[in-house]
Amino acid sequence: MEKGVPAGLLEITELRLGLPGERDRVLEEKKGKKGKKRAFCEDEDGKDGEEDDDVDDELGRVKDGVVGWPPICSYRQKTKSSCRNGGGVRVRYVKVSMDGAPFLRKIDLNMYRGYSDLSLAFRNIFGYLRVGDISEKDPKFSEYKPIYEDKDGDWMLVGDVPWEMFTESCRRLRIMKSSHSTEVDVEA
Amino acid sequence: MMYFPEEVLEHVFDFLSSHRDRNAASLVCKSWFKVERWSRHKVFIGNCYAITPERLIKRFPKVRSLSLKGKPHFADFNLVPHEWGGFVLPWIEAMAKSYPGLEELRLKRMVVSDESLELLSRAFPNFKALVLVSCEGFTTDGLASIAANCRFLRELDLQENDVDDHRGHWLCRFPDSCTSLVSLNFACLKGEVNLGALERLVARCPNLRSLRLNRSVPAEILCKILVKAPQLMDLGAGSCILVPRSDSFTKLTSAFLNCASVKSLSGFWEVTPRCLPAVYPICSKLTSLNLSYAPAIQGNDLIKLIRHCQKLQRLWVLDCIGDKGLAVVASTCKELQELRVFPSDPYVGGNAGVTEEGLVSVSIGCPKLHSLLYFCQQMTNAALTTVAKNCPRFTRFRLCILDPKRPDHMTSQPLDEGFGAIVQSCKDLRRLSLSGLLTDQVFLYIGMYAERLEMLSIAFAGDSDKGMLYVLNGCKNLRKLEIRDCPFGDDALLTDVGKYETMRSLWMSSCDVTIRGCKVLAEKMPRLNVEIINDKDLIEETPDDNQKVEKMYVYRTLDGPRKDAPEFVWTM
Numbered sequence: 001m002e003k004g005v006p007a008g009l010l011e012i013t014e015l016r017l018g019l020p021g022e023r024d025r026v027l028e029e030k031k032g033k034k035g036k037k038r039a040f041c042e043d044e045d046g047k048d049g050e051e052d053d054d055v056d057d058e059l060g061r062v063k064d065g066v067v068g069w070p071p072i073c074s075y076r077q078k079t080k081s082s083c084r085n086g087g088g089v090r091v092r093y094v095k096v097s098m099d100g101a102p103f104l105r106k107i108d109l110n111m112y113r114g115y116s117d118l119s120l121a122f123r124n125i126f127g128y129l130r131v132g133d134i135s136e137k138d139p140k141f142s143e144y145k146p147i148y149e150d151k152d153g154d155w156m157l158v159g160d161v162p163w164e165m166f167t168e169s170c171r172r173l174r175i176m177k178s179s180h181s182t183e184v185d186v187e188a
Numbered sequence: 189m190m191y192f193p194e195e196v197l198e199h200v201f202d203f204l205s206s207h208r209d210r211n212a213a214s215l216v217c218k219s220w221f222k223v224e225r226w227s228r229h230k231v232f233i234g235n236c237y238a239i240t241p242e243r244l245i246k247r248f249p250k251v252r253s254l255s256l257k258g259k260p261h262f263a264d265f266n267l268v269p270h271e272w273g274g275f276v277l278p279w280i281e282a283m284a285k286s287y288p289g290l291e292e293l294r295l296k297r298m299v300v301s302d303e304s305l306e307l308l309s310r311a312f313p314n315f316k317a318l319v320l321v322s323c324e325g326f327t328t329d330g331l332a333s334i335a336a337n338c339r340f341l342r343e344l345d346l347q348e349n350d351v352d353d354h355r356g357h358w359l360c361r362f363p364d365s366c367t368s369l370v371s372l373n374f375a376c377l378k379g380e381v382n383l384g385a386l387e388r389l390v391a392r393c394p395n396l397r398s399l400r401l402n403r404s405v406p407a408e409i410l411c412k413i414l415v416k417a418p419q420l421m422d423l424g425a426g427s428c429i430l431v432p433r434s435d436s437f438t439k440l441t442s443a444f445l446n447c448a449s450v451k452s453l454s455g456f457w458e459v460t461p462r463c464l465p466a467v468y469p470i471c472s473k474l475t476s477l478n479l480s481y482a483p484a485i486q487g488n489d490l491i492k493l494i495r496h497c498q499k500l501q502r503l504w505v506l507d508c509i510g511d512k513g514l515a516v517v518a519s520t521c522k523e524l525q526e527l528r529v530f531p532s533d534p535y536v537g538g539n540a541g542v543t544e545e546g547l548v549s550v551s552i553g554c555p556k557l558h559s560l561l562y563f564c565q566q567m568t569n570a571a572l573t574t575v576a577k578n579c580p581r582f583t584r585f586r587l588c589i590l591d592p593k594r595p596d597h598m599t600s601q602p603l604d605e606g607f608g609a610i611v612q613s614c615k616d617l618r619r620l621s622l623s624g625l626l627t628d629q630v631f632l633y634i635g636m637y638a639e640r641l642e643m644l645s646i647a648f649a650g651d652s653d654k655g656m657l658y659v660l661n662g663c664k665n666l667r668k669l670e671i672r673d674c675p676f677g678d679d680a681l682l683t684d685v686g687k688y689e690t691m692r693s694l695w696m697s698s699c700d701v702t703i704r705g706c707k708v709l710a711e712k713m714p715r716l717n718v719e720i721i722n723d724k725d726l727i728e729e730t731p732d733d734n735q736k737v738e739k740m741y742v743y744r745t746l747d748g749p750r751k752d753a754p755e756f757v758w759t760m
Contacts, residue, residue: 066592067265067266067267068262068265068266068267068672069265069592069647070531070563070588070590071264071265071588071621071645071647072265072530072531072563073264073265073322073348074264074265074266074350075264075322075348075349075350075376076348076480076481076530078350079481080483080532112380113353113378113379117379117380120379120380120382121380123382124380124382124383124384
């Protein structure tokens, strides 16, 4: 017999006279918290769900006791944990307006990993809008400044605070023409 | 021996496309050996540590296309530490000096740095095709070098790689003069790409046949791309979030209507399921459909889509298709040859997923089925026996029952008889993966019947050394054997050491093999590398020979222990 086998491993290899899935139903009951937590959820910023301790324990033991099982290639696991389906990762949709554009867009801030991703998204979303005479390659494009409205209702310049703080506090975005900056009270 | 001028021989060898045929021809006589080596343009190396680049270059001076594989297969499941090895840079450096005409490089499970990609892009003026599968170590900066410098690039195919995505500008680095692309696959990249650059690139490459987008490309751009490239044959959609019955939805539907050639469809990283009807126009021609990265497509939406795909030969789906969905596959896809069913949520089991019923229905409805990867909750011997009878043509059969050591759920018996039926019936079986509760008996069957078996994967199975010995003695064509968590020890390992020189590699982890066993093997077989991978906390200065080895990787090699092994890898 293998020695030093983690308790979780023995448990799952135990032959039982139970219905298929019964063990999992037991785990489900133990959860009791909101939402399903997937054991292979590899949060990119390293946060493990601190609140789901019990669940983590049970599922963690299954996960840690049997490394590399089931044999799903790691690329697929990582993709699964970062894609969104019902009950998965939170979404953070915010409205984005651009001065001169006829209508607003909505983007999910959690889809982006940082400010450079976000600025590229702006370019993609609004670069194709003929905003008056301004097009993407036009040097005047750089006269636009992205600002956001935070939790307190203040308008802030995008880029000052760490990304996670920004996504937490951003309520909506506006790509403002620099010449309009006197209209809006932007916090320095 | 009849005299043939060498030019004639070379011309005849041109018709030998398979490596095995060319290898066989080279063994006939010295003259054939010489002609063959000078005319060999394509080489496949299944283990990059089996030979050195220098030896390759010495034997085959005129290579234009190289395929290399690095890490062992179980690296896919996080069983091999990242720094283990498989670096491509030494190969590229050596080839830069000796193969100026290199055109193609295909790599699997190798570590590819940006430096390697930069060198690759500059050293080979005729470079045409780069295919990277399950590789790591590079960023989008490396891709930018390839885009910028490879003037005749036809193929850039990135499959399931772990890429550090710095920014989306690598696509912009394709110069305006680049019009030669035939295949572009960047589906595995996580970040945004410059959509304007993408559209312009597609518009100027009239030979583009295969395009796989990543999740950052929205439906509106997909629509524009399809309009510009109606000749596409293989499409990987990015995101497909649309409002049903909106303008964009109508435009996308008519764009798909115009794509008369699309035979292969994949992607849909995010999708509004009610917009799937936009895709229906191309479904009846599809031979390959991969929805295994599209968890948003479930239940009836998935089933409705599949009902349109009568010509499917290859189907990859998630197990949310259920047994019901597989019954629809069975009644609709009569041409099906390959089926892969992946688990959507392997740790929270219960109602989701597929069972033996789904597999049985597919085996009844799809007689051409020969390749299977099936993750399921449960299985029975009866089902496997039925499947074996219905589909005797399996060449690849990989069954993964999610709970290790799970017995037949009706009889509580081991699944020996079921797998025994598979190997007995499927005489052409080349690849087999086992799971569930299994005793030594299943290995007896495998040794007896699986004559053509080349690759075998075993986990949590067997009772004693006899199991492993049945396989080693019986399977004459075995090339790769990978074993984890089985009670096989030194006796099994050492009974027939010569066998391992007839194989590419042997992997054993969490078994009963000891350090002594590995040392003995290494001593007896100098042309094998016997590597022990130590988990970091088990490293000791002078380990006890009786200590069990956590991970052992044995492979044949012509060039001795490798020089790039990290400190946690010991070569015995």
